[in-house]
Amino acid sequence: VSVTFVDVHTHIFPPEIIAERDCFFKNEPGFSSIYANFSAHMVDGSGLVQAMDKGGIDISWVLGFPWIGIENARRHNNYLVQAVADSKGRLRGLACVHPQMKWSLSEAERSFSLGLSGLGELAFYGSDLMLDSLTPLCCLCAEANKPLLLHTNEPVGHYYSGKTPMTLNALYTLIKMHPMTKLVLAHMAGGLFFYSLLKKEIASFLTNVWLDSAAVPFLYKPQIYRFATDLLGVDKILLGTDYPLLNVERYCRELVLPEVSLSSDDLKMIMGGTAKTIIP
Ligand SMILES: [Zn+2]
DSSP, X not given: OOOOOEEEEEEOOOHHHHHTGGGGOTTOHHHHHHHSSTTSOOOOHHHHHHHHXXXXXXXXXXXXXXXXXXXXHHHHHHHHHHHHHHTTTXXXXXXXXXXXXXXXXXXXXXXXXXXXXXEEEEOOSSSSOOHHHHHHHHHHXXXXXXXXXXXXXXXXXXXXXXXXXXXXXXXXXXXXXXXXXXXXXXXXXXGGGGGGGSSSSGGGGOTTEEEEOTTHHHHSOTHHHHHHHHHHOGGGEEOOOOBTSSOHHHHHHHHXXXXXXXXXXXXXXXXXXXXXXXXX
């Protein structure tokens, strides 16, 4: 039986942005807040495919960045189209737009017309989730039957670069507003899954919601995989590495720990089986 390993959360950048990242900091507070630190690595499409070969990953979803400037967004989304085309079937591209920019819907539509497979990683680095600005993008994804991958993070605990002032209430309201949109919530949905234990509502609204594991080794004890599986079902958890932040090996080591106690069938679903049903 052949198993396809899928990494749903990786970031690639055009080579010219990697070569001169400091030229792109101006008027881009979200980008500079993460990448002004030169120890935050950046990789292009071919660098990612090399890492996939080393780590045994068959397919990766490549995510853009929520640029403020339309020319940066277009450049990045065009690069994703090119990287997918050059990858011989290894990459699936998710276009990125900043939801608050007035051109976000038209750029998302343009990217879909060029063959990209969804939107992501959408993020609000300086505020809570802005639900009104996400609505047209959620509707577009629902109509196109393409996923929207959203940055989420836990609303409590220590601060780190890239952590946003997001609330679980805004996230849950978004989910309720868009039951037909396939939402992939990065970084274990900021812990929202715990509330699926509530007797009313929450669990029934999570039909089209999945969590990805991006950055889990930095954020959570490995038992989070066990708890999320018990609370939501194993078919709701997707392997995402946030490469080049972390290598897939780091995740594999934790996923197979005895205290996580996932069966080999569970692991196959998390490591690609379910992702293949969202983007073939
Ligand atoms: Zn993120």
